[in-house]
Structures are given as C-alpha cells and as structure tokens.
Amino acid sequence: MNGFDALAAGLACPVPVNDDTVVQMAHGGGGRKMAQLIDGLFLPAFRSDALAQLGDGAVLTVGRERLAFSTDTFVVQPPFFPGGDIGSLAIHGTANDLAMCGAEPLGFSVGLVLEEGFPMNDLRRIVASIAAASAQVGAPVMTGDTKVVDRGKGDGIYINTSGIGRVRDGVSVGPERAAPGDVILVSGPVGDHGIAVMAARNGIDLVTQLLSDSAPVLPLVRALLDCVPEAKAMRDPTRGGLATALCEIAVASRVGMRIDEAAVPVRSEVRGACELLGFDPLYVACEGRFLAIVPPQAAERALAALRGFPDGAQAQRIGEVTAGDPGRVLLRTAIGSHRRLERLSGEQLPRIC
Amino acid sequence: MRHVDEYRAPQAIKGLIQRIAATMTRPWTLMEVCGGQTHAILKFGLDELLPERLRLIHGPGCPVCVTPLEQIDRALAIAATPGVIFCSFGDMLRVPGSHGDLLLAKARGADVRIVYSPLDAVALARREPTRRVVFFAVGFETTAPANAMAVYTAARAGLTNFSVLVAHVLVPPALEALLSAPGSEIQGLLAPGHVCVVTGYRDYERVAARYGIPIVVTGFEPLDLLRGVHAAVVQLERGEARVENQYERAALRDGNPAALQVVRDVFTVCDRKWRGLGEIPASGYTLAPAYAGFDAVQVFGLTDVTVDEPADCLSGLVLQGRLRPTQCPQFGKRCTPEHPLGATMVSTEGACAAYFHYGRTPAQAAHPDAARENEVSAL
Amino acid sequence: MCLAVPGRVTAIDGTEEFRTARVDFGGVTREACLAFVPEVEVGDYVLVHVGFAITRVDEEAARLALDALQSIDALDGDDDAAR
Numbered sequence: 001m002n003g004f005d006a007l008a009a010g011l012a013c014p015v016p017v018n019d020d021t022v023v024q025m026a027h028g029g030g031g032r033k034m035a036q037l038i039d040g041l042f043l044p045a046f047r048s049d050a051l052a053q054l055g056d057g058a059v060l061t062v063g064r065e066r067l068a069f070s071t072d073t074f075v076v077q078p079p080f081f082p083g084g085d086i087g088s089l090a091i092h093g094t095a096n097d098l099a100m101c102g103a104e105p106l107g108f109s110v111g112l113v114l115e116e117g118f119p120m121n122d123l124r125r126i127v128a129s130i131a132a133a134s135a136q137v138g139a140p141v142m143t144g145d146t147k148v149v150d151r152g153k154g155d156g157i158y159i160n161t162s163g164i165g166r167v168r169d170g171v172s173v174g175p176e177r178a179a180p181g182d183v184i185l186v187s188g189p190v191g192d193h194g195i196a197v198m199a200a201r202n203g204i205d206l207v208t209q210l211l212s213d214s215a216p217v218l219p220l221v222r223a224l225l226d227c228v229p230e231a232k233a234m235r236d237p238t239r240g241g242l243a244t245a246l247c248e249i250a251v252a253s254r255v256g257m258r259i260d261e262a263a264v265p266v267r268s269e270v271r272g273a274c275e276l277l278g279f280d281p282l283y284v285a286c287e288g289r290f291l292a293i294v295p296p297q298a299a300e301r302a303l304a305a306l307r308g309f310p311d312g313a314q315a316q317r318i319g320e321v322t323a324g325d326p327g328r329v330l331l332r333t334a335i336g337s338h339r340r341l342e343r344l345s346g347e348q349l350p351r352i353c
Numbered sequence: 354m355r356h357v358d359e360y361r362a363p364q365a366i367k368g369l370i371q372r373i374a375a376t377m378t379r380p381w382t383l384m385e386v387c388g389g390q391t392h393a394i395l396k397f398g399l400d401e402l403l404p405e406r407l408r409l410i411h412g413p414g415c416p417v418c419v420t421p422l423e424q425i426d427r428a429l430a431i432a433a434t435p436g437v438i439f440c441s442f443g444d445m446l447r448v449p450g451s452h453g454d455l456l457l458a459k460a461r462g463a464d465v466r467i468v469y470s471p472l473d474a475v476a477l478a479r480r481e482p483t484r485r486v487v488f489f490a491v492g493f494e495t496t497a498p499a500n501a502m503a504v505y506t507a508a509r510a511g512l513t514n515f516s517v518l519v520a521h522v523l524v525p526p527a528l529e530a531l532l533s534a535p536g537s538e539i540q541g542l543l544a545p546g547h548v549c550v551v552t553g554y555r556d557y558e559r560v561a562a563r564y565g566i567p568i569v570v571t572g573f574e575p576l577d578l579l580r581g582v583h584a585a586v587v588q589l590e591r592g593e594a595r596v597e598n599q600y601e602r603a604a605l606r607d608g609n610p611a612a613l614q615v616v617r618d619v620f621t622v623c624d625r626k627w628r629g630l631g632e633i634p635a636s637g638y639t640l641a642p643a644y645a646g647f648d649a650v651q652v653f654g655l656t657d658v659t660v661d662e663p664a665d666c667l668s669g670l671v672l673q674g675r676l677r678p679t680q681c682p683q684f685g686k687r688c689t690p691e692h693p694l695g696a697t698m699v700s701t702e703g704a705c706a707a708y709f710h711y712g713r714t715p716a717q718a719a720h721p722d723a724a725r726e727n728e729v730s731a732l
Numbered sequence: 733m734c735l736a737v738p739g740r741v742t743a744i745d746g747t748e749e750f751r752t753a754r755v756d757f758g759g760v761t762r763e764a765c766l767a768f769v770p771e772v773e774v775g776d777y778v779l780v781h782v783g784f785a786i787t788r789v790d791e792e793a794a795r796l797a798l799d800a801l802q803s804i805d806a807l808d809g810d811d812d813a814a815r
Contacts, residue, residue, distance in 0.1 A: 024460045208759060335402070349447075353389060496734070547779070602790045605787075609768050611769070
C-alpha cells in the first residue's frame with residue numbers, strides 16, 4: 001500500500017449530523033435550513049398558491065381591490081435594544097412586509113405571549129411603543145390577543161403581529177418579477193440591526209453608538225412607487241441579510257445577479273464589529289432597509305426619490321439582474337475578483353478562527 | 354479601518370500580482386497553513402487573481418477541523434451532564450461528533466453558550482456558583498495564552514465550579530508530519546501569522562532547514578498574503594530556503610514573552626490525535642500538574658474513549674493539502690454545510706466549507722482564470 | 733485560525749491585577765486584557781484575539797512595508813509610461 005492509500009485508509013470521518021428529529025436554531029435563521037423547513041414541511045402541507053409565491057406577504061384579490069396580508073413573530077432578545085424595542089419592531093416589521101408588497105397598511109393585529117413574572121413596567125413600555133409605531137405608520141391596532149405562560153416557559157415576551165393592507169393601483173411587485181437588465185438598489189447601509197442587537201448580548205459586550213435601523217420603510221416606499229410605479233420587486237433583508245434576500249429573489253425570478261461589493265453601503269461600526277466577530281456584513285440582519293429592483297431607465301429616478309429622505313440618504317445602486325444561471329448571485333469584490341453569494345447555511349456564529 | 358484597509362487597496366494588489374507573475378519562471382506549489390488565511394484567499398478571490406502556475410494548497414490550520422471525534426464526544430458528554438453550563442467559541446458548535454454536535458445538544462436541552470473570550474466563561478462561573486461551568490479550550494498557539502489566563506484567573510479567584518476541556522494543538526509538529534509524508538508536493542509555506550505573533554518563528558527555522566523549503570511568516574489581509582506569496586516565490590526562484598517575516602508589524606522572531614510564560618505555567622506539551630492526521634507526538638497541550646484540578650476530563654471522570662471513525666469522507670486528504678475540496682466525490686452532493694461529512698465542511702474555516710460558500714466549482718478549481726471568464730461572459 | 737483584529741486603545745484601567753483597555757474597532761468598542769502587552773499606552777494599536785491584546789502593532793514597520801509596496805507600484809507605472 002503506498003503512502004497515499006495508507007493515509008486514505010486511516011481517515012477520520014464522523015457520522016453526518018442531519019438530525020431533524022428536533023427543531024434547531026438554524027431552522028429559524030433565515031438561511032438554508034429554514035428554507036428546507038418551508039419547502040419540505042409547510043408548502044406541501046398548506047398547498048396554497050399564495051403561499052408558494054413566498055413573498056413578504058400574500059396578495060389576494062377581493063372584488064376590485066388587491067389586499068396584502070402578512071404576519072411576523074418577534075422573539076428578539078434583549079427586548080430593549082439600542083434604537084428600539086420588541087414593540088416598535090413588531091409593528092415596523094409587519095408594516096414593512098406590507099410595504100414590500102406595494103401595499104398601504106390598513107390595520108394590525110397584535111398577539112402577545114407573556115411569561116409569568118415579566119415586569120409590568122416593561123410591558124407598559126412595550127405597549128406604548130407599539131402604539132407609537134402604529135400611529136407613525138398610520139394604521140391602527142384593530143384586534144389582538146394575550147396569553148400568559150408559566151414562568152420558565154417563555155423568554156419574557158413574544159409578539160406576533162399580522163397586517164392587512166391595500167395594494168396601490170398600478171403597482172405590481174413580487175419576488176418573481178425581476179428580469180435581466182433590471183437595476184438593484186438598496187435603501188441604506190446594511191447590518192445595523194443585527195450588530196446593534198448582537199452588541200447588547202451578554203458575552204459579546206460591544207459598546208457602540210450604533211442603533212438598530214428598525215424603522216418604517218413606508219415613507220421611502222411610497223416615494224419610490226410614486227416615481228417608479230413600475231418597480232418589479234422589493235424585499236427587506238431581515239434574517240439572513242442582504243445576500244439571502246438577493247438569492248431568494250434570484251431563485252424566485254429565475255435570474256442571475258451581479259453585485260458590486262464596493263457599492264454596498266456599510267457603516268464603519270458594522271464593519272468593525274463584523275471584523276471582530278468574523279461576520280460578513282452581507283449576511284447580517286437589517287430591519288429598516290429594503291432592496292428594490294427597478295427597470296434600468298427608472299434607476300436614477302428611484303435613487304433620487306429614496307435620497308430625499310434622511311433614512312434613504314445612503315441609498316445606492318449595488319448591481320444588476322442578469323440572464324445568467326437562475327439563482328446565481330455573483331459578487332464582484334473590491335479587488336476585481338468574483339465569488340458567488342450563497343444563502344446562509346445556518347446562523348453566523350462568532351468565530352475565533 | 355486602520356491597519357486593515359491599507360492592505361485591501363486594489364491598485365497595490367493588482368501591482369503585486371503582476372509582480373508575482375513576472376517573477377515566476379516555472380510553476381510553484383505553496384501551502385498556506387492557517388484556516389484564516391484560506392478564508393481570506395477565497396473571500397477576496399486571490400486564488401482567482403494569482404497566476405495559474407501558482408498552486409495554493411490549503412493546510413490543516415483550522416483547530417476546528419483537526420479536533421478529533423473523541424474531543425467532541427467528551428464535550429457532548431459534559432454538556433449533557435445536569436447542572437453544567439458548557440461554554441465554547443462559536444466555531445466549535447457545528448463540528449460533528451459521533452452523535453451530533455453541540456448545537457444539537459443545545460436543541461435537546463443542554464445549556465450550551467457561545468463566548469467571545471475565555472474570560473467570559475470565568476465571569477460566568479463567578480456569577481453562577483451553583484452551576485459547573487466548563488470551557489472548551491481549543492485553538493492553536495494563538496489562543497493558548499488566553500485560555501491559560503482563564504485558568505490562571507480562575508485559580509487565583511479560588512473558583513471550584515470552573516474547568517476546561519483542553520484540545521489545544523501545535524503547528525510545527527503538524528507541519529513536520531505533513532512535510533515528511535511521502536508524496537508531499539509542498540515547495541514553500543506561508544506560516545500562520547498570528548501563531549507566530551505569540552510563539553515567534555524560531556521553531557520554523559529548523560523546519561525550513563530540515564526540509565529545504567522557504568517559509569514566510571504571513572498575515573491575513575490580501576496584501577499580506579500576496580507579499581507572502583511573492584517572498585516565497587522569489588526564494589524558490591533563487592533556490593533559497595529560509596524563514597522570512599512578512600508580518601513585520603505584528604510578529605517578532607521571539608514572539609510574545611509574557612504570553613509564552615503564562616502558557617508554560619499552565620500547560621504542558623503532550624501527544625495529540627488530529628482528525629485526518631492521526632496521533633502526532635508532542636503536538637498538543639494539556640494542563641500542567643499544578644492546574645490539574647481544572648481539567649474537565651478529571652472533574653467529570655471521562656474515561657479514555659477511542660472512537661472508530663468511519664472512513665467515509667476525505668477530510669484527511671484535504672487537511673493534508675493533497676486533495677482539493679472540489680475533487681472529493683462527496684463535495685456538494687452528499688457533503689454540504691447542511692449535511693457535513695467532515696469538519697472541513699462544517700467549520701467556516703474549513704477548506705471545503707470555504708470552497709462551497711465562495712462558490713468554487715470543480716471547473717474553477719482546475720482553471721480559476723478560465724472559469725472566471727466563463728462566469729463573467731455568461732452574465 | 734486566529735482571527736485577531738487591529739483596534740485603537742482609547743482608555744486603560746489599571747486597577748486590576750492585569751490592565752484592561754477599551755479598544756475601538758471602527759466605532760465599536762470592546763474591552764481587552766493587556767496582560768501580554770504591558771508596554772501599551774492609550775493611542776496605540778493592538779491586535780485583539782478572543783479578548784486579549786496579543787501584540788502592539790508596530791506603526792513604523794507597517795509604514796515601511798507599505799511605502800516599499802508603493803515604490804514598487806511607482807516603478808511599474810514609470811515602466812508603463814516609458815513604453
């Protein structure tokens with residue numbers, strides 16, 4: 001046996017861990033494992049055309065109106081973080097999902113799961129925050145529900161919000177509508193929310209002025225759609241970050257994409273934190289940002305519309321939709337090389353290596 | 354960011370690549386030892402930009418990848434013990450043992466927590482006196498001083514509820530094992546810059562002399578790596594075989610004496626088994642007798658376990674630099690980051706995971722320039 | 733292996749047995765232990781790995797290396813211009 005064979009014989013390899021007998025954190029991480037759960041469990045079970053679109057919300061036609069319907073559940077820890085709290089996040093998150101469908105929100109539902117022992121003062125603060133956010137968005141909380149679970153069974157507070165909205169006339173956005181030649185825009189710097197939340201975690205302990213970008217994107221979306229009603233697709237990059245959102249649209253539209261890494265705006269603090277933890281900013285969650293895909297002749301108009309707002313001041317063109325391999329998102333690095341952007345496998349974990 | 358951005362300047366990078374190409378009169382094969390260097394090469398696409406005749410082999414410089422099954426199984430056993438808080442760096446949580454990984458253990462009820470620094474685990478032990486806190490002390494020589502300080506600090510504080518599962522490995526013995534293996538194609542090494550910040554690079558002088566190969570202490574930014582490649586190529590073209598330091602702003606020949614002292618106090622050298630490379634003498638650390646009370650293996654009474662590892666994946670060959678990830682028949686099919694067969698796919702520093710994540714196809718691996726043109730023209 | 737990131741020391745607390753510092757990384761700050769770099773002062777850059785500074789960054793060495801690279805570029809540029 002030569003040296004090579006001897007080495008091959010002595011190889012080590014563990015049993016693959018593909019144990020899906022229990023739910024794991026990665027199933028909620030926004031990456032591939034979550035996609036597998038959706039494709040493998042939810043879609044076949046629920047068999048609905050609307051669901052199969054996998055948009056930020058479902059669009060249904062009722063008479064002459066198109067209504068958008070969306071839901072989101074919020075489990076963020078800690079519940080109070082720099083720049084927001086779970087209450088404001090819960091309204092903005094769902095309002096933003098409706099906005100991504102091109103819809104104006106009509107109203108929200110709020111479902112609370114509270115853990116026995118959760119401080120009443122904290123609840124008051126959160127409820128006030130929900131109220132303020134819904135006023136800011138201009139749509140009321142119409143209905144709700146409250147449950148309390150035993151101490152130790154709930155992580156403080158979980159919030160589910162659902163929202164219903166009316167899709168603007170003349171607007172038709174969806175993840176399947178991107179076409180070769182379309183331009184890809186992002187409304188502002190990415191990764192603020194993910195890093196702001198991570199920084200506050202025990203054991204990470206980063207000190208920063210960075211605020212979560214949790215905010216309603218509605219004013220920017222309204223301005224964009226006023227100027228560019230022919231916008232093709234919008235998505236807010238939450239879990240899994242910008243890269244995952246791009247991959248999802250590329251897959252849904254069966255197109256390729258080319259992204260210019262140097263063009264993606266990232267705040268210096270986010271870069272610093274990512275360097276320290278070994279994260280890639282393109283995969284860090286945002287909460288008050290969105291990407292928009294528009295026809296090429298509308299790109300300048302769209303950018304101008306976004307830049308008219310403080311939250312959109314750093315809006316940038318970051319790439320184009322191409323006719324390449326469907327689902328393939330290619331990143332051109334600042335030094336001229338290329339690499340493919342994939343969906344995240346699980347969550348990004350801080351690394352030493 | 355200062356001391357980062359300067360080393361990512363596109364013009365300087367292009368210039369240096371041209372310079373490397375102009376210097377080469379024949380093909381050369383180099384190994385970059387450190388997983389962080391592999392990660393940077395693939396993230397910045399340096400392998401795509403470098404001349405085709407310059408072949409880079411990815412070495413075993415990923416402590417995650419080389420941690421053997423036994424260590425993971427010990428970690429899992431400890432984590433599953435009631436009352437334990439098991440602390441680890443993030444990298445280790447997805448490395449598969451015989452029956453799952455630490456993330457799965459967490460899903461099943463173990464209290465597994467990610468820490469950024471070993472001192473966080475000590476602080477946790479102080480805050481939770483009724484729980485037993487165990488820290489997974491992995492890493493190369495770079496991390497040993499920090500892990501040693503954690504043990505030292507715990508000892509000074511008289512903590513009785515803190516222990517460490519030591520899985521440290523050392524680079525020079527592993528390099529010698531690789532270089533002395535028959536069929537080694539390594540003509541030059543890019544030595545791990547941060548390991549050398551701690552240990553210095555005297556030990557590498559012996560290696561360069563014994564094997565007649567140039568060794569360049571190299572950093573982690575694109576310009577660092579390219580300067581390292583350039584320096585190695587210049588030596589190879591001249592028939593030289595010495596140690597050179599490219600990482601002058603951080604690494605000194607004698608390393609960091611304060612860091613080395615605490616390592617000497619807390620750890621002693623021992624034999625260690627490496628995943629994919631087998632047992633290498635004097636290639637790891639264990640706690641020195643004075644600190645044996647902090648050894649989790651003793652505290653939890655774990656008998657010496659040997660695990661028969663099924664030879665299903667070719668991690669070992671990848672670790673040895675003798676196989677590219679894309680040449681493995683399982684790559685991208687049975688073996689992906691979701692279903693890793695070996696640690697080189699699990700760890701983000703692992704060569705296989707890096708190749709997968711950065712989208713290297715077999716075609717690209719064989720001819721990076723041609724593949725890139727195909728990609729770009731297909732757009 | 734060995735993710736170590738350069739940051740600037742903005743404050744030092746010398747009351748513990750080992751000094752600790754606040755280190756700034758592009759706008760985020762984290763505490764780091766200075767046990768291995770007793771000579772470090774406020775304003776210095778250090779490489780931080782898992783919460784410990786493992787060395788001071790030698791500004792002079794860095795400057796020399798980058799200058800050398802730039803002069804190589806300049807030479808190449810001259811060559812191009814000369815053709």
